C-alpha cells in the first residue's frame with residue numbers, strides 16, 4: 338500500500354525563479370522535441386493528476402502553487418509522488434503561469450512519463466471498436482476523439498503516419514483526462530496494413546465517396562476498426578482500398594464535409610449503438 342503521509346520538509350522544493358533549471362526543463366515540455374527527449378508530458382489540474390495516478394501512470398514531477406500548501410488533497414498527491422520516487426515543487430503563481438502558458442493556471446500540474454501501446458499488442462475481439470486516424474493534424478480534433486472514444490467505451494486509438502502529438506498540452510487539455518484511460522498506438526500505414534491482415538477486425542473506412550450509408554454495416558458481433566481520414570486530404574488510396582467497407586455519412590446543406598472529430602463521434606455512436614442501448618454505462 339502506498340504511503341500517503343504529508344511530505345517532510347526537504348522533500349518539497351520551493352521555486353520562485355523562472356531561470357531555475359528544473360523549471361526550464363518543464364517549460365521546455367511545450368515543445369515536442371523536448372517531450373520526446375524527456376519521454377514526458379504535462380497534465381493540468383488536481384483531478385486529472387489523481388486520475389492519472391489511480392490509473393497507474395508514472396509521475397515524474399508534481400508542481401503546485403503556494404495556494405496549494407496545506408490543502409489536504411494536494412498534500413496527499415504530493416506524498417504519493419514522493420513515495421513513487423517523483424519530485425515535488427512548490428512554485429509561485431508566476432512560475433506556474435509560465436509553465437502552463439496561462440494567465441490563470443490551475444493549482445496543480447503533473448509531469449508524467451509518456452506511454453504508448455504497441456500495435457502488435459492490439460488484438461481486437463468480440464464487439465471491440467478501435468479508431469484509426471490517418472495523419473490527424475489538429476490537437477483539438479485528436480483530444481476530442483480520445484475523449485469520445487472513452488465516453489462510448491471504445492477500446493483505443495491508432496495513429497497512422499505523421500500526426501499531431503497526443504502528449505501536447507493542447508491535445509491533453511482537449512481529452513479532459515481521457516488521455517489517461519484510452520490506449521494510444523502509433524504505426525506507419527504499411528505496418529498498419531500488415532497488422533490488418535492478421536487481425537479479426539473489420540476495417541470500416543469513412544469517405545465522402547463511400548459506397549454505403551454508415552448505418553448499413555453490422556458493427557455488433559465482430560470487432561471493428563473505424564478508419565478516419567486526414568482533415569485536408571481525406572483517406573489516401575492505399576488505405577481506402579484496404580477497407581472491408583467504405584461508408585459515407587449523408588449530408589444535406591452546402592458543407593463539403595463534416596469536421597473530423599464530429600464524423601468520428603457519429604461513427605463511434607453508431608458502432609457502439611447496440612452496446613450503449615443495453616446501458617453498458619450511460
Ligand code: SAM
Nearest residue numbers: 543544565566569571572585586594595597600
Ligand atoms: N477534403 C477532405 C476529403 O475530400 O476527404 C475532407 C476530409 S474530412 C474534413 C476528414 C475526415 O472526416 C474524412 O476523411 C472522413 O474520414 C471523415 N468525414 C467527414 N465527413 C464525412 C462524411 N460525410 N462521410 C464520411 N466520412 C466523413
